[in-house]
Amino acid sequence: MRRSVAWALVLLTVAGTAASATARRGTTAAEALQPALNAVVASGTPGALVLVEDGTSRMQVESGLAELRGGVPLRAGDRFRAGSITKTFVAVVVLQLVREGRLSLDDTLERRLPGFVPNGRRVxxxxxxxxxSGLSDYVADERFLRLTASAPRRHWSPRELVRRAERMGPTGSPGETFAYASTNYVLLGLVVERVTGTTIGEQLRSRIFAPLGLRGTDFVPDAWTGGRYVHGYVPSVHDGIVGSLATARDRSDASASWAWAAGALVSTASDLSRFFGALLGGQLLPPRLVELMRPAPSRRYGLGLAAFETPCGRAVGHTGNLLGTVSAAWSTADGRRRVVAMTNSYPLSAAADTAFRRLLDAAFCRR
Known part of the structure; x- marks a missing residue:
């Protein structure tokens, strides 16, 4: 399960049935990407999709199934859990509050959440x-992950998640080193709620979803029921070997409360592309704050955006996985060329992991 933490930053066949695939007609780009997409499904995931936009053209390709039971085909517009891509959305809300003068980047946790965490005066x-921040990542606690698997409908409060991280001890002194931790964004969600007097879900909807017209996007921290959506599957793992889909668990109806502000977003490929285009194009924040979000040339992470090295240069964006769904949103620094990809099985086998990364590289680098 440690791989789930790594997949937040790097890239990172249905039994008895040939993978079905459809592409938008008349697009040679789609035809060129179809083999790479099919390779992801053939490596052992139910389905996969990719969207590419460059300001002048738009292409979507999908392959395989959204749900194994009943053989429901995957469609390009289907909704899925976006996992840690949520963090970029939450970072935008925080930085909008900074722009409005309601928060400062130098505010301490002790000021905004008095007595909430030890050492809060230094974070x-x-x-x-x-x-x-030097705070541990509660998602790195194997015992905690076993609890989420054994009690999939349990509701976890943000305070419980932070307490889990505290019991693990710090990873270092505040400001000292980079250590990816969902704990940080759970705390940011709590800060937003304390400053605004409303929920993080309401802030996301009023500040981002509604203004950008993201009709397929919502904040869903509890179990997701009703409507059409991509089901996420969790294969068994024994001695590091990922099992087949025949024994994989459907986790799509499990609670995502344990991800909360760090990962409970539901979206579509189209909506995610629109969001990153708007963000990097300066529609959500002034240029100085967008620049802070982008990782510096020598860094992997900025204030809510990660960097990814590709054969054709650096991409910025975020990746994530949650409840059996893996997703990635990559963009050029100016937001003009954007790629969103998703596959609905996690952990990925070595072959599937390689195939998904190749799909992303092929989509991002194709001109």
Whole structure:
């Protein structure tokens, strides 16, 4: 399960049935990407999709199934859990509050959440956004992950999640080193709620979803029921070997409360692309704050955006996985070229992991 933490930053066949695939007609780009997409499904995931936009053209390709039971085909517009891509959305809300003068990047946790965490006087909003707070990641606790699997409908409060991290002890001194931790964004969600007097879900909807017209996007921290959506599957793992889909568990109806502000977003490929285009194009924040979000040339992470090295240069964006779904949103620094990809099985086998990364590289680098 440690791989789930790594997949937040790096890239990172249905039994008895040939993978079905459809592409938007008349697009040679789609035809060129179809083999790479099919390879992800053939490596052992139910389905996969990819969207590519570059300002002048738009292409979507999908392959395989959204749900194994009943053989429901995957469609390009289907909704799925976006996992840690949620963090970029939450970072935008925090930085909008900074722009409005309601928060400062140098505010301490002790000021905004008095008595909430030990050493809160030394941890700042900037450090939480950049994952340099020194706080441990509760998701790295194997015992905690076993609890979420054994009690999938249990509701976890944000305070419980932070307490889990505290019991693990610090990873270092605040501001000292980068250590990715969902704990940081759970705390940022609590800060937003304390400053605004409303929920993080309401802030996301009023500040981002509604203004950008993201009709397929919502904040869903509890079990997701009703409507059409991509089901996420968790294969068994024995001695590091990922099992087949025949024994995989459907986790799509489990609670995502344990991810909360760090990962409970539900979205579509189209909505995620629109969001990153708007963000990097300056529609959500002034240029100085967008620049802070982008990782510096020598860094892997900025204030809510990660960097990814590709064969054709650096991409910025975020990746994530949650409840059997893996997703990635990559963009050029100016937001003009964007790629969103998703596959609905996790952990990925070595072959599937390689195939998904190749799909992303092929989609991002194709001109």
């Amino acid at each position: 700042t909003i900037r450090q939480l956004l950049a994952h340099t």
